[in-house]
Amino acid sequence: MSTYSLTWDLDRFFNGGSESTEFKAYLNELAQNLDVLNAQLDSLKVVTELPAVITTIQRVMNQVREASAFISCLQAQDVKDKKAGELRGKTTSLSAEFQAALGKFDQFLLSVDETDWNTFLNQEDQQSLRFILQERKERAAEKLSVEQESLILGLGVDGYHGWSEMYDTITGKISIPFEEDGEVKQLSIGQAANKFSNPDRNVRKTVFENWEKAWEQDGDLISQTLNHLAGFRLTTYKNRGWDEVLKEPLFINRMKQETLDTMWNVIEKYKPVFAEYLQKKASLLGLEKLSWYDLDAPLASSTSTVSYQEGAEFILENFAKFGPKMADFSRKAFEDRWIEAEDRNGKRPGGFCTSFPEKAESRIFMTYSGTASNISTLAHELGHAFHQHVMNDLEPLNQRYAMNVAETASTFAEMIVADAAVKNATSEEEKLALLEDKVQRSVALYMNIHSRFLFETSFYEERKQGMVSQSRLNELMETAQKTAYLDSLDTYHPTFWASKLHFHITGVPFYNFPYTFGYLFSLGIYAKALEEGQGFEEKYIALLRDTGRMTVEDLAEKHLGVDLTQPEFWEKALLLSVQDVHDFLEMTK
Incomplete structure (x- = not known):
């Protein structure tokens, strides 16, 4: 059996980290290729010249992704790597320049008359990019002139993206004090977050109180970043003539408002079942109601943990039961050091997967401390990496799938491992703990994510009238949480808007509902996989390969034969997690 490293290999891409001379040379090459692209776009006159321009666009796109992934x-x-912060600034500028070039490209597409456009699209060698090019042309019609859009992108480097980077700087300095073994330790945000699943309620409560104080202390600064990010977006929307705040996130996620509304309506219908679970968990813990910091509390008294090695082998074993390709790929990720999982100070919180298109590899980031939740996170991020892996041979333009379907592969992978863990449990206590881990995830996706969606919806409405104060943000957050959780909790987390990175990301506005979409969409796919067995892997891969080149409604229709604007698919998917709650309630009678 191999011994898997807890740290990743980044030298495979650029030797020397943030001091890498190779990376500096790469950024210079990227800048030169951008010059070539701009020259091509400036001289672009007829549609027959488009293929050469598209080739350059895809080359630059891959380089921008590679550079951004390395910096991330x-x-x-x-988090204290200042040199990396400087390089982030340079990469962001190059990325903005590329977006501006794409603006010119889009404006040219807009200028092509319908006859010439259809002739071009109907050529055999353009068929593979037909959806993407048509989408770009239609979206260009919704935007301002190329000069105005370029100005927005340029100002965004020091404005829009600058505020997001300011958030990263502020949170990089935050640590959470915690007394352990008679010594006060300064925990990173990631380390402190792991304490919320500690079996000792006093530990959870103490960490949470210190956590709230830390975010409250810097809340005045963080409220500035959030307000200015939203203000930049709203001003942009206003100038484009967009009335709906959700127009951009729905665009990005290639989905209809009707689909989103149907999904939330179905969730609302079944929420009382999950509120019943929360009440039952409270009574099992000897409480009248759960507090926010009790949501991840383990029910079993056991504090056993699973080593990284054991966690990895468990994932690989169960991926193999689904299909050989997913298992072989994931083994390679472990063996070739694609994963950074070490539990140490100085790391940023959370987990992510990022892709390096030039080398056709991914890298996974997390902090592993041996909990069942950690194993789920690891499986989740491997799902992301597999999704990218099966698309590596497609044109770069066809690899840009939206966040809602991005969460499909990750959640699907997580589901395989979670179900296996419940089935393989060696005792009733262990089975209950693992089943509850599944239910906790459903609560997070149906209630926590919904609270984020409700918060952002109300925050943006108030932001249209002016700056929203720190105390008001706390109020909006707590109101959203009470609504989303059906007021099932005793205390809430009013500073959640400050501690949750997702509110401060510039790439995707409303970085919330796509998680729930991906979760339920993957549950629907998972139900199909259970019906069809191992042979489903090839169909699953075919679906993943199409995620970057069609709307989610068309994707579901083609590969699953379902209509996402109707409640039937969502109900069937959601009933799988409702069954988990029923099983939990039955076990805890």
Whole structure:
């Protein structure tokens, strides 16, 4: 059996980390290729010249992704790496320049008359990019002139993205004091978050109180970043003539408002079942109601943990039961050091997977401390990496899938491992703990994520009238949580808007509902996989390969034969997690 490293290999891409001379040379090459692209776009006159331009666009796109991925990894592994922060600024500028070039490209597409456009699209060698090019042309019609859009992108480097980077700087300095073995330790945000699943309620309560104080203390600064991010977006939308705040996130996620509304309506219908679980968990813990910091509390008194090695082998064993390709790929990720999982100070919180298209590899970031939740996170991120892996041979433009379907592969992988863990439990106590881990995830996706969606919806409405104060943000957050959780909790987390990175990301506005979509969509796919067995892997791969080149409604229709604007699919998927709650309630009678 191999021994898997807890740290990743980044030298495979650029030797020397943030001091890498190779990376500096790479950024210079990227800048030169951008010059070539701009020159091509400036001289672009007829549609027959488009193929050469598209080739350059795809080359630059891959380089921008490669550079951004490398910087993300450097900043995640060491939040105090100032040099990486400087490189982030340069990469962001190059990325903005590329977006501006794409703006010129889109404006040209807009200028092509329908006859010439259809002739071009109907050529055999353009068929594979037909959806993407048509989508770009239609979206260009919704935007301002190329000069105005370029100005927005340029100002966004020091404005829009600058505020997001400011958030990263502020949170990089935050640590949570915690007394252990008679010594006060300063925990990183990631380490402190892991304490919320500690079996000792006093530990959870103490960490949470210190956690709230830390975010409250810097809340005035973080409220500035959030307000200015939202203000930048709203001003942009206003100038484009967009009335709906959700227009951009729905665009990005290639989905209809009708689909989103149907999904939330079905969830609302079944929420009382999950509120019943929360009440039952409270009574099992000897409480009248759960507090926010009790949501992840383990029910079993056992504090046993699973080593990284054991966690990895468990994942690989169960991926293999689904299909050989997913298992073989994941083994390679472990063996070739694609994963940073070490539990140490100085790392950023959370987990992610990022892809390096030039090398056709991914890197996974997390902090592993041996909990069942950690194993789920690891499986989740491997799902992301597998999704990218099966698309590596497609044109770069066809690899840009939206966040909602991005969460499909990750959640699907997580589901395989979670179900296996419950089935393989060696005792009733262990089975209950693992089943509850599954239910906790459903609560997070149906209630926590919904609270984020409700918060952002109300926050953006108030932000249209002016700046929203720190205390008001706390109020909006707590109101959203009470609504989303059907007021099932005793205390809430009012500073959640400050501690949750997702509210401060510039890439995707409303970085919330796509998680729930991906979760339920993957549950629907998982139900199909259970019906069809191992042979389903090839169909699953075919679905993943199409995620970057069609709307989610068309994707579901083609590969699953379902209509996402109707409640039937969502109900069938959601009933799988409702069954988990029923099983939990039965076991705890």
